[in-house]
Amino acid sequence: MTEAIRTAVFEELAAVGYARMSIEGIARRAGVGKTAVYRRWRSKLQLVLDLVSAIAVQGLPAPDTGTLEGDLRLLYEVTSRALRHPVASQVIPDLQAEAARNPEIAGAMQKALREGQASVVSGIVAAARARGEIRTEIDGELALDVISGPLYWRAVVIRGPKPPKGYLESLTRATTAALKAL
Template sequence: MKSTLELARESGFAKLSIEAVAARAGVGKHTIYRRWPSRGMLFLDAVLSADTQGLVHPDTGDVVADLRAVMTRACDLLGRPPWGPLYQDLIGEAQHDPKVAAAHHERFVKPQTADTLARLRAAKDQGQLAPDFDLDVAMELLSGPLYYRLLVTQEPLTHDYIDRVLRAVFNGMSPRST
């Protein structure tokens, strides 16, 4: 695992081979294949070995602050080196390897979504969210802009950007009748 990460950081996923990982780890390549069916799956395990403890939402009673805490942590972790470029590569690989896509969804996206929704439901119960807000799109509204920067425009993921996304998502585009 350590060998995979070292090699991936040095040369990126595109040049990562099971052979090179086996050589670096000092084992035969069958040892690697026994545990990971493809280099995509090996890479997924390596990337998910990052410390994702900070991605569990606290409940301080202030939903915006709690979302902000996790979003800034996610952006520090997955939006910049060393993990950022590797995570980008992993999502790239998921586009043509359905097994990598499914495993990424199951092991990372799904638990993150469940945790976010639990925090939002609590906020809704406390009247901090509009009672008719469609929670099923909440995760996509909050995470979509981050992934859009990471994968599409590749502009930097800054804390300021997260503040602006949160303000826009909470206030909405329509004029408010005040």
């Protein structure tokens, strides 16, 4: 039943957003009573924090192709697919909006990010450093911004259409050159 409630939270978040989401609405969607939800989570905030943490733990696969360019190409393939999922493209901006005024959600999002995207990226950067593909003194934070920003901007900010054929290859080439110039 916990799984049914989790799924309902995702659907409800995508449909109405965090601010308008209610425990009643979640219970209705999950086909359970309100008390069944309250027995597991004290509030909708707890529910959402639990959900965000669960996603972070799943994480992304860490690419290990032997070259910076190969690793980035794989990362972009996986990230692009994840970001284009309809639930992600509605739920992420929503949680981000909440994070702007709720420190608990902001903290959970930051933690999820560090344990997910950021840890995979720092693995890729560390491997490239070790192979001598990029300078050892490179700023890890800046590398994260350069690697992760463009796809996120396109999928979540611009809400652009599916990237055209060749887009991910070109982005990989551009990002590789950017890191090597640092």
